[in-house]
Each structure stands twice: as C-alpha cells, then as structure tokens.
Amino acid sequence: AQSVTQPDIHITVSEGASLELRCNYSYGATPYLFWYVQSPGQGLQLLLKYFSGDTLVQGIKGFEAEFKRSQSSFNLRKPSVHWSDAAEYFCAVGSNDYKLSFGAGTTVTVRA
C-alpha cells in the first residue's frame, strides 16, 4: 500500500518570501502525485498533479512541484507568497488501483 509523509506540520513564512513544502511518498510502482490546498471551511482544491513526463510541474496560483524519483519526493514551491496562500496543503499519491492516499497536511501561516 502507498503512503505519504509531510514532515512539516506547520510553516510560517513572511509575505513575499519563498515557500517550499516537503512531501515524501512510498509506493512500489510509478505514482500519480497531487498537491491540494484547503482553506478553512472549504473543500480541497487541486493545485497541480504529476502523472508522467516532465518532472517539473506547473500549477495554479503560481505553484510548482518537482518529482524526484530517486528521493521519492514531490516538493511544492512558490517563489513569492501572498497572504491569501495561508491554508492547509495536502500531498497525495494515487496507485494503479486508483486509490488516493493523503499526507497529514502542512499548515501555512503568512505573516505581514
């Protein structure tokens, strides 16, 4: 079975600074990888996904993620954070039987 680890429970970043959220996965085959964002009281919104091809993936809201097979990682980055990026971020891995497993999430706080 697949699993996801998000090592950072909470990250605080200044507005305008760069952001990187870590995600490590465990899965024996080629994974399908996702990053979702959840604002308070809202459902999950897809930021980006990786199925195959270019390992650097561009998403919405200026986010990008890089798939590194050798490190079993799929870290999320944003060059300059806006106050509206404060939310909880979830990394997820999909398996060949189409089950999606989520990490525990990283809460991002943006300070002025």
Added chain:
Amino acid sequence: EAGVAQSPRYKIIEKRQSVAFWCNPISGHATLYWYQQILGQGPKLLIQFQNNGVVDDSQLPKDRFSAERLKGVDSTLKIQPAKLEDSAVYLCASSFNRGPDTQYFGPGTRLTVL
C-alpha cells in the same frame, strides 16, 4: 460548471443517533468518493463508487456506516448509530474516470457527535 454539492454543511448529533449526508457530483462524473477527514489528519477514503456500483469499501466501518448511489448520480452516506470518534469532516469527491484522474472535492459536512 457547477462543482460537487454537499449537504448539510454542519451537523451536531448525540451519540447513538443516526445521520445522513448527501452528495451531488459534477455532471457526467462516473466515479464518486466519500472521505473522512479527522481534525489534524488528511482525508481517508471510505468508499468509492463507479456509476452505481461499489468499487472499494474496504475502509468503511460496515457495522455502522452505509452508502448508496442510486441511479449512478447523487449519493448518500449514513451513520447509524454514531460514536464520538465519528466526529469529522465528511468529504465527497468525483472524477470523470476511475483511472488516475483529478478528483474534485465538495465543501464537506462537518459532523460533531456529542
């Protein structure tokens, strides 16, 4: 395009009572999922439907939870009787295909069991 609709948004019940949640997926989406998200954790899949058939319910506590998707469109998740540990947000998601496709999530129903 309308998103995934869920109701109610909030529900408070006493333990041992029953509760039902409703989900209407995005039009044309064949696959529907129910997730349980406990505070501080990521969503956990409870059950997956393909049209009106169950594909995976291995993590559904079948002694108290049930779900159906009549006519392959909207779905209902029921808990009877509820326990304190069922307090969570219940998320419904849908995707066009069963394959490695993007899942679109509804706003969720926050259940509090007292």
